[in-house]
Amino acid sequence: MIETFLMSFRLKNAYQTNGIIYSLKSIPVINRLLPVSLYRSPGLKIFANFVSILWEISSMFLGKMLYLFIIIFLLKDHMKSSPANSFMHMFFFLTITGGFLNTHIFHPTRDKYYAIFLMRMNAREYTLSNYFYFLLKIVVGFLPFTLLLGRLSGVPIVICFLMPLFVVSVKLIFTALALHDYVRTGHAKNENQLNPVALVGIAASLAAAYLPPFLGYAMNGAIFLALFVFSAVIAVFSFFYVLKFREYRSICKELLTADSFAMNKKSMAARAVQKSLQLNIDIKATSSKSGYQYFNDLFVKRHSMLLTKSAKDITLISLAALAFSIMACFLIHGAKPILNGMMLTILPYFLFVMYFVNRGKVITQAMFMNCDHSMLTYRFYRQPRAILLLFTERLKSILLINLMPALVIALGLPLLLWLTGGTNNALNYVLLFVSIIAMSVFFSVHNIVLYYLLQPYNIGLEIKNGTFTIVNSFTYFFCYFAIGKKVPTLVFGTLISVFCIVYIAVSLILAYRLAPKTFKLR
Amino acid sequence: MKLILNHVIKSFDKKEVLRGANFAFEKGKIYGLLGRNGAGKTTLFNCINEDLKIDGGSILLEENGVKREVCPDDIGYVLSTPVVPEFLTGREFLKFFLDINVKKIPDIKPIDEYFDFVKIGSEDRDRLLKDYSHGMRNKMQMLVSFIANPCILLLDEPLTSFDVVVADEMKTLLRQIKKDHIIIFSTHIMELALDLCDEIVILSGGILEKMEKDDLSNEAFKDKIIQALRKDEND
Numbered sequence: 001m002i003e004t005f006l007m008s009f010r011l012k013n014a015y016q017t018n019g020i021i022y023s024l025k026s027i028p029v030i031n032r033l034l035p036v037s038l039y040r041s042p043g044l045k046i047f048a049n050f051v052s053i054l055w056e057i058s059s060m061f062l063g064k065m066l067y068l069f070i071i072i073f074l075l076k077d078h079m080k081s082s083p084a085n086s087f088m089h090m091f092f093f094l095t096i097t098g099g100f101l102n103t104h105i106f107h108p109t110r111d112k113y114y115a116i117f118l119m120r121m122n123a124r125e126y127t128l129s130n131y132f133y134f135l136l137k138i139v140v141g142f143l144p145f146t147l148l149l150g151r152l153s154g155v156p157i158v159i160c161f162l163m164p165l166f167v168v169s170v171k172l173i174f175t176a177l178a179l180h181d182y183v184r185t186g187h188a189k190n191e192n193q194l195n196p197v198a199l200v201g202i203a204a205s206l207a208a209a210y211l212p213p214f215l216g217y218a219m220n221g222a223i224f225l226a227l228f229v230f231s232a233v234i235a236v237f238s239f240f241y242v243l244k245f246r247e248y249r250s251i252c253k254e255l256l257t258a259d260s261f262a263m264n265k266k267s268m269a270a271r272a273v274q275k276s277l278q279l280n281i282d283i284k285a286t287s288s289k290s291g292y293q294y295f296n297d298l299f300v301k302r303h304s305m306l307l308t309k310s311a312k313d314i315t316l317i318s319l320a321a322l323a324f325s326i327m328a329c330f331l332i333h334g335a336k337p338i339l340n341g342m343m344l345t346i347l348p349y350f351l352f353v354m355y356f357v358n359r360g361k362v363i364t365q366a367m368f369m370n371c372d373h374s375m376l377t378y379r380f381y382r383q384p385r386a387i388l389l390l391f392t393e394r395l396k397s398i399l400l401i402n403l404m405p406a407l408v409i410a411l412g413l414p415l416l417l418w419l420t421g422g423t424n425n426a427l428n429y430v431l432l433f434v435s436i437i438a439m440s441v442f443f444s445v446h447n448i449v450l451y452y453l454l455q456p457y458n459i460g461l462e463i464k465n466g467t468f469t470i471v472n473s474f475t476y477f478f479c480y481f482a483i484g485k486k487v488p489t490l491v492f493g494t495l496i497s498v499f500c501i502v503y504i505a506v507s508l509i510l511a512y513r514l515a516p517k518t519f520k521l522r
Numbered sequence: 523m524k525l526i527l528n529h530v531i532k533s534f535d536k537k538e539v540l541r542g543a544n545f546a547f548e549k550g551k552i553y554g555l556l557g558r559n560g561a562g563k564t565t566l567f568n569c570i571n572e573d574l575k576i577d578g579g580s581i582l583l584e585e586n587g588v589k590r591e592v593c594p595d596d597i598g599y600v601l602s603t604p605v606v607p608e609f610l611t612g613r614e615f616l617k618f619f620l621d622i623n624v625k626k627i628p629d630i631k632p633i634d635e636y637f638d639f640v641k642i643g644s645e646d647r648d649r650l651l652k653d654y655s656h657g658m659r660n661k662m663q664m665l666v667s668f669i670a671n672p673c674i675l676l677l678d679e680p681l682t683s684f685d686v687v688v689a690d691e692m693k694t695l696l697r698q699i700k701k702d703h704i705i706i707f708s709t710h711i712m713e714l715a716l717d718l719c720d721e722i723v724i725l726s727g728g729i730l731e732k733m734e735k736d737d738l739s740n741e742a743f744k745d746k747i748i749q750a751l752r753k754d755e756n757d
């Protein structure tokens with residue numbers, strides 16, 4: 001079994017190594033700096049290999065640290081229960097959420113597919129050895145941080161030591177249950193496609209994690225210990241069940257068949273696109289336009305489930321939130337001044353909201369998956385004129401789709417400001433409106449211009465472009481860090497509006513200049 | 523009219539796929555391009571269609587003794603794996619294509635006539651392309667490559683996915699239009715190549731070589747071709 005594991009480890013490593021080299025190549029600056037010969041040299045391979053192993057190690061610790069720190073440690077002080085109890089309580093129920101989300105065995109990934117079906121490794125040995133490695137990583141990765149953050153919260157040291165083992169127990173129990181379920185139904189659950197039961201379980205355990213401590217009813221150390229012992233006992237039985245189980249090959253087969261597989265990995269979105277394409281193409285939709293307008297019009301209409309419907313949902317949610325806030329200011333005593341103060345300072349927060357609300361990324365993915373990856377093989381479609389005509393059409397559609405929710409927010413904020421007592425500088429109203437619209441346009445333009453300039457997708461919708469990943473993460477973190485910054489609307493609104501307008505102008509010029517050259521299949 | 527390849531070179535990283543291919547393809551003939559898997563047939567087509575930049579040499583079109591660059595409208599290219607926009611119906615795809623090429627197509631006919639031309643049944647015309655079979659997609663692709671009436675037709679293993687009846691129809695169709703076109707098609711089916719093509723060209727070792735039939739019998743000619751293809755191995 002150890003041999004199988006080592007082999008699979010090397011295989012995964014090779015896969016990651018090649019991925020790293022490929023991403024490096026796709027960053028223009030680095031590509032130019034490194035001489036071509038370097039790509040063939042063993043040096044780069046060793047370097048990439050090193051990065052890949054470093055990644056393996058850091059992902060073992062980093063993810064778990066962030067998890068404990070952000071969604072448990074930082075939140076414990078906002079709870080009514082004591083920090084120690086809140087910590088234990090949240091940890092307990094979030095671990096159960098984790099059980100629903102990932103048991104490793106039912107998670108279809110590319111390296112599994114390569115190992116079991118292409119390299120014909122023994123499925124049981126492969127699955128089990130990797131599963132135990134996964135459990136081992138849990139223990140090793142969690143322990144330092146349950147100790148550190150747990151102790152800082154005042155959790156008894158014994159419990160800090162037991163916490164990682166509790167995670168392992170829960171994983172084992174969930175795995176055994178899932179395997180048992182497979183025997184019963186003959187159908188393997190795919191963790192990239194959560195079933196209703198899992199969704200309810202996730203929602204329930206999340207609620208159980210946060211609500212009781214918030215209201216002051218968190219479990220104490222004794223209860224945690226009792227529950228731990230109970231789960232550990234079941235986990236021992238589960239362990240033997242998992243170990244004795246024989247049908248790993250057929251499970252893998254079902255999870256990893258070319259069909260379900262072609263679309264997986266991080267591509268929840270890809271599958272959503274594919275699925276909606278298959279189920280929801282609205283063949284009745286027609287268009288009276290012609291040429292590229294006709295083409296784009298049909299594209300948008302046929303994908304309305306994916307494109308316009310979610311924008312509509314977001315609009316409705318925004319409307320509901322607005323109505324709720326308006327009600328709050330009339331019904332709750334003292335809400336008015338708070339809301340009024342917020343309107344004048346929390347605009348940075350809306351940068352993040354607008355980032356999330358924007359459908360641009362999904363739209364470009366849909367464009368690639370369902371349209372461009374086939375159409376780009378036609379030469380007429382790649383003519384500069386064609387590319388630019390369609391770019392213009394698409395830009396219009398994306399802007400319109402995203403403006404729907406943006407308008408509600410952009411009108412809602414000044415309205416709230418006015419209802420809650422207003423402000424003596426009327427410019428604030430204008431800036432709230434203008435900057436929200438500017439942000440919406442900014443994200444729409446940003447997404448489509450990036451798509452046209454970098455065209456980062458491959459058929460599996462895996463992103464194969466280092467620059468794109470960097471720009472995207474940068475955008476995300478920039479928006480994320482804007483949260484919580486309290487900047488006067490007057491200042492932030494002006495800055496962000498000016499920035500957006502300049503950015504939009506520059507990127508559109510770039511797109512019109514460069515897209516004919518950069519928009520192609522990779 | 524002639525399509526002239528002059529010492530075309532193309533390599534991927536270290537691998538030299540085309541090593542100075544020379545050939546003159548003439549109008550009015552169907553050329554059968556034969557070569558082992560990985561010999562570079564698809565690569566050659568991609569180079570002619572400018573999907574790939576060539577590393578050396580030239581690809582020119584000679585018309586009435588005047589040489590000029592090949593431009594996009596000169597070429598119709600049918601890929602071996604047909605790709606079509608899945609969210610459109612056959613009719614819509616065709617309408618879109620006709621819309622944007624209005625100026626280039628001399629006599630636009632009603633859409634149904636085009637479907638009749640490639641024999642796509644009336645019940646299939648308004649179905650989404652994602653529900654088309656491989657062969658039907660291939661027909662659609664062929665249709666859009668033919669409609670604009672380009673003078674060069676590149677067909678990469680086009681007949682492989684057609685059923686026998688359709689393949690036969692396609693052969694007839696190719697013969698019908700050959701007098702105004704330069705038709706190059708790659709295939710792995712020797713019988714097809716011998717039956718349909720006026721010339722057999724072999725791509726091996728990165729160069730193009732014309733196979734003269736002289737007065738060999740079909741059997742002997744086949745042996746000669748296979749010998750030529752084998753040569754690659756011994757290099």
Ligand SMILES: Nc1ncnc2c1ncn2[C@@H]1O[C@H](COP(=O)(O)OP(=O)(O)OP(=O)(O)O)[C@@H](O)[C@H]1O
Pocket residue numbers: 534537539557558559560561562563564565566
């Ligand atoms: N984008 C690419 N990058 C690197 N190598 C490539 C690329 N495209 C093709 N090749 C290589 O070039 C060679 C020729 O490939 P090509 O697809 O042209 O062969 P072919 O004659 O069409 O083969 P087949 O008969 O199997 O279709 C192959 O060895 C292939 O590995």
Ligand SMILES: [Mg+2]
Pocket residue numbers: 563564565602678
């Ligand atoms: Mg080929």
